[in-house]
Amino acid sequence: APIGEFCGKIHACRDELHNIGASDFVLVARTESFITGKTVDEALRRADAYRLAGADAILCHSKRKDDADIRAFMAQWGPARAASCPVIIVPTTYYTTPTSAFREARIGAVIWANHNLRSSIAAMQTASGAIFDRESLAPLENSGRVVPVKEVFRLQNLHELLEAEKKYVDAYADCHGPEFFAGRDNADPKRIENGGGDAGPKKAAPGGTGKKSAVEDELAGYVPTVRPCKPPVGMSKAAQLRALLQGPELGFLMEAHNGLSAKIVQEAGFKGIWASGLSISASLGVRDNNEASYTQVLDVVEYMSDATDIPILLDGDTGYGDFNNARRLIRKLKDIDIAGVCLEDKIFPKMNSFMMGEKQELAPIGEFCGKIHACRDELHNIGASDFVLVARTESFITGKTVDEALRRADAYRLAGADAILCHSKRKDDADIRAFMAQWGPARAASCPVIIVPTTYYTTPTSAFREARIGAVIWANHNLRSSIAAMQTASGAIFDRESLAPLENSGRVVPVKEVFRLQNLHELLEAEKKYVDAYADCHGPEFFAGRDNADPKRIENGGGDAGPKKAAPGGTGKKSAVEDELAGYVPTVRPCKPPVGMSKAAQLRALLQGPELGFLMEAHNGLSAKIVQEAGFKGIWASGLSISASLGVRDNNEASYTQVLDVVEYMSDATDIPILLDGDTGYGDFNNARRLIRKLKDIDIAGVCLEDKIFPKMNSFMMGEKQELAPIGEFC
Numbered sequence: 001a002p003i004g005e006f007c008g009k010i011h012a013c014r015d016e017l018h019n020i021g022a023s024d025f026v027l028v029a030r031t032e033s034f035i036t037g038k039t040v041d042e043a044l045r046r047a048d049a050y051r052l053a054g055a056d057a058i059l060c061h062s063k064r065k066d067d068a069d070i071r072a073f074m075a076q077w078g079p080a081r082a083a084s085c086p087v088i089i090v091p092t093t094y095y096t097t098p099t100s101a102f103r104e105a106r107i108g109a110v111i112w113a114n115h116n117l118r119s120s121i122a123a124m125q126t127a128s129g130a131i132f133d134r135e136s137l138a139p140l141e142n143s144g145r146v147v148p149v150k151e152v153f154r155l156q157n158l159h160e161l162l163e164a165e166k167k168y169v170d171a172y173a174d175c176h177g178p179e180f181f182a183g184r185d186n187a188d189p190k191r192i193e194n195g196g197g198d199a200g201p202k203k204a205a206p207g208g209t210g211k212k213s214a215v216e217d218e219l220a221g222y223v224p225t226v227r228p229c230k231p232p233v234g235m236s237k238a239a240q241l242r243a244l245l246q247g248p249e250l251g252f253l254m255e256a257h258n259g260l261s262a263k264i265v266q267e268a269g270f271k272g273i274w275a276s277g278l279s280i281s282a283s284l285g286v287r288d289n290n291e292a293s294y295t296q297v298l299d300v301v302e303y304m305s306d307a308t309d310i311p312i313l314l315d316g317d318t319g320y321g322d323f324n325n326a327r328r329l330i331r332k333l334k335d336i337d338i339a340g341v342c343l344e345d346k347i348f349p350k351m352n353s354f355m356m357g358e359k360q361e362l363a364p365i366g367e368f369c370g371k372i373h374a375c376r377d378e379l380h381n382i383g384a385s386d387f388v389l390v391a392r393t394e395s396f397i398t399g400k401t402v403d404e405a406l407r408r409a410d411a412y413r414l415a416g417a418d419a420i421l422c423h424s425k426r427k428d429d430a431d432i433r434a435f436m437a438q439w440g441p442a443r444a445a446s447c448p449v450i451i452v453p454t455t456y457y458t459t460p461t462s463a464f465r466e467a468r469i470g471a472v473i474w475a476n477h478n479l480r481s482s483i484a485a486m487q488t489a490s491g492a493i494f495d496r497e498s499l500a501p502l503e504n505s506g507r508v509v510p511v512k513e514v515f516r517l518q519n520l521h522e523l524l525e526a527e528k529k530y531v532d533a534y535a536d537c538h539g540p541e542f543f544a545g546r547d548n549a550d551p552k553r554i555e556n557g558g559g560d561a562g563p564k565k566a567a568p569g570g571t572g573k574k575s576a577v578e579d580e581l582a583g584y585v586p587t588v589r590p591c592k593p594p595v596g597m598s599k600a601a602q603l604r605a606l607l608q609g610p611e612l613g614f615l616m617e618a619h620n621g622l623s624a625k626i627v628q629e630a631g632f633k634g635i636w637a638s639g640l641s642i643s644a645s646l647g648v649r650d651n652n653e654a655s656y657t658q659v660l661d662v663v664e665y666m667s668d669a670t671d672i673p674i675l676l677d678g679d680t681g682y683g684d685f686n687n688a689r690r691l692i693r694k695l696k697d698i699d700i701a702g703v704c705l706e707d708k709i710f711p712k713m714n715s716f717m718m719g720e721k722q723e724l725a726p727i728g729e730f731c
Helices: 005-019 040-053 068-084 099-104 115-134 149-155 158-168 237-246 259-268 277-284 294-307 323-335 365-381 402-415 430-446 461-466 477-496 511-517 520-530 599-608 621-630 639-646 656-669 685-697
Strands: 026-031 057-060 087-089 109-112 251-256 273-275 312-315 340-344 388-393 419-422 449-451 471-474 613-618 635-637 674-677 702-706
Touching (some): 005 702, 026 040, 057 068, 115 477, 149 621, 237 251, 237 340, 251 259, 251 477, 259 273, 259 477, 259 639, 273 294, 277 294, 277 621, 294 312, 294 323, 294 656, 365 388, 388 402, 402 419, 402 430, 430 449, 599 702, 613 621, 639 674
Parallel strands (some): 087 109, 251 471, 312 340, 340 388, 388 419, 449 471
């Protein structure tokens, strides 16, 4: 952007912060001068103008593989300006530079910008690929590459909810009127043993992360390949899911929880996706107890649907209420091309099946059958006959007999269910075998049975084929493998204060693999066709002699812009450098911020303090919590990582309200400050100052604005061809 334009934007934001009383909020100006091939003098000229316009700190970006740009900049920036307006750097490309060099150069803070994202991609590609290849969870479970389900619950702070239920539900079981309160202190009724105490559990190292079991790691050296499932041309996603469930072969659905993981599932070769309620809620940083509303879940699965060509079966919990809520959900799912929904026979709000299962209450059979009937009628009304309606019985989870499970399942089938999901938490498949023995071939053919062998993963898949199971759901392993990877990445970077060990370990994909998953190639080709080709268009004479139906304004204008797929580089492959992280086990050591100090004040202290500060990348509520538990004092809400996790490109394809939704979950999940990668402020000075106000409302500590033109392009793509804003505009 022109310097003046960008300086004006900074000034507007500074005035807005004054107007809303947010003096501690940190305003960072990011100069892309080195990215676009400018000299150190231009970088300094811009940075100093931005400082004078009101920036609290300068983010100086470089794509060199050494720190020469940064050293040259800091040599002239000098100690005085570094003290009043600290410099932030992002050593993604020059990660071999020792951190001591940054301290010597008086750098204010270092951002580790995308390694939680890239490590989780590597982990999910390995998990999805290995499960697709082996048709089993056992190799992955035995490899130490996934955390146990209880670690997901710990990260969701489920313990607090269980204690709260004792205090606010169980303690009132005998309350039938005011006489219940006689002789009680209503200010603190002490209705549970620890009613006034701290319900939080003592933190412990996450179990299973990075530690191999006694069983040999079958996945050592495993390298996933890209072999995307190509669905039949002209066949709807709903029809694909129906064929998968009703076909002669055993079907498989792999868990995903956002647009990125959904794309990884399709590239692994799977023909269907399980949009897991546990995984979606955990990735948002909330619990699997309907804490995320159905509209928030719809936002997530719409990104997943847009990113893929294969069908998605949504874990729809209880339908988010009664029959009316469930049928409204059906209509909304059809609108965003979701292929099917699975509804379970529990009470709203539900509790995850693996928590206090036998104490959970099932819905009356008649009530649940009415809900299925309502959904079936709704599908008829909206002309969605191929949409798949799955009824999930939790009979075995709640300790009921096989006869009760069969009774419920058969009633659900007769009420209109297309398939039955029979859930069990046993460590063997005895429940499933007993159920299938009585379900029989005729019912299995017309109403196939789906299973979720999370706990009985040692059962060979051949046993499921012999039992005439319709489909198997691998329910949460992309989530659990990404948690293990992010805990290792965050912990190792915190411990080593360097990216080099992680980059050399083969545990992260290269940045170009993120771009490939975002389909950035298509956008670059589209820019040639719709921007570059019109550079000389100044009126109708441009079209003389051209075929307007197909102007052929780029060399391959009518062709397929998609690149040929290749195996993801770097995933699972160690470099020639020794893997320093072999055997590394992360620990939980959450940063405890000073009591009474706002998040914005914490960030300001981190940047302006005498010690070199560090901010670690996060892209959702879950990764933000992992960053805090690793010990970091600040979080970088990376634009690249947020957009990639949503399944879109880092070119402002995600709106600022969508980004706000993500960082609000991150803020709610943590106590440490978040610095948002705010791109260009999503427009002009007015958009930028409106962003500032919204960020203050959700307790974000600061924003980094860059001096490029809206909509922006990622810094590592065609950097020298990108245009900077006028200095005055940015100031």
